[in-house]
């Protein structure tokens with residue numbers, strides 16, 4: 001399999017064709033997918049945050065190898081001439097404006113605000129960085145996606161959006177972030193419960209037997225989150241995409257209610273999230289699994305852009321929100337490996 005994997009990767013790089021590599025949570029193998037441009041039962045999709053772009057790969061010859069055997073990935077990456085990072089003061093003003101919105105008589109309860117942080121790092125070793133993410137985040141969905149036009153995205157997502165197998169669906173309710181040494185308070189438990197209630201209400205129109213397990217404190221590398229595991233029985237298998245549409249964007253990356261929060265984000269955030277906070281995943285004849293694209297970065301020849309955000313509630317403190325996004329930026333930022 002190694003030879004096949006290497007040949008396929010080399011061919012795709014030489015022909016400048018798009019591809020995606022991913023390692024599912026708790027696995028040790030990495031899959032390589034291309035777009036064979038024909039209808040196949042195996043499909044990978046990647047959807048932007050605002051639903052304006054959907055990329056689909058059909059591939060019935062997916063190859064996989066052990067991560068430790070992942071060969072070097074040498075890509076000609078684009079140069080970024082645009083500085084998209086927001087200043088500290090502008091971010092504080094944006095959070096203040098968001099808090100005002102939440103305290104006003106609008107119906108919004110939570111809005112997730114995000115930003116780009118730029119790192120002056122070049123010559124990233126993509127293969128070694130992928131391996132590093134795999135080692136540090138065993139429970140995450142680790143991926144690398146390349147496209148000549150869009151460049152190279154890499155990430156380690158802690159958030160399952162939707163998994164389906166035999167009409168059993170699974171998702172998670174993710175909210176709250178704390179440093180390892182701190183304790184959870186009632187505030188975070190309440191915040192997370194509101195998200196759980198919102199997700200179960202969203203699922204109730206499509207499913208039976210909704211079960212919630214948690215919340216649990218889960219390790220996210222440099223910090224922890226509160227997460228509940230939600231499962232349910234899908235009433236109609238053909239409604240899988242309707243469930244996906246109903247869940248995206250989740251309260252962990254959009255807010256509540258989702259349409260109001262999404263509108264506020266698009267009008268006020270000041271940059272285009274593109275694929276950050278979108279979702280991606282695969283489908284086969286027997287199962288489907290999609291993840292939210294967070295804890296991700298875009299790699300350029302001359303820099304790295306990290307995408308980081310946090311949930312804003314009426315009692316959020318702007319300085320703390322900046323600090324939280326700084327902490328989240330370490331998830332990928334501290335694991336990048338430069339070429340020797």
Ligand SMILES: C=C(O[C@H]1C=CC=C(C(=O)O)[C@@H]1O)C(=O)O
Pocket residue numbers: 112114174175176177225251252253294295307308309310311312328
């Ligand atoms: C939006 C992000 O994190 C979300 C996921 C978990 C906890 C979050 C929080 O505590 O704010 C965020 O909602 C991000 O990392 O960019």
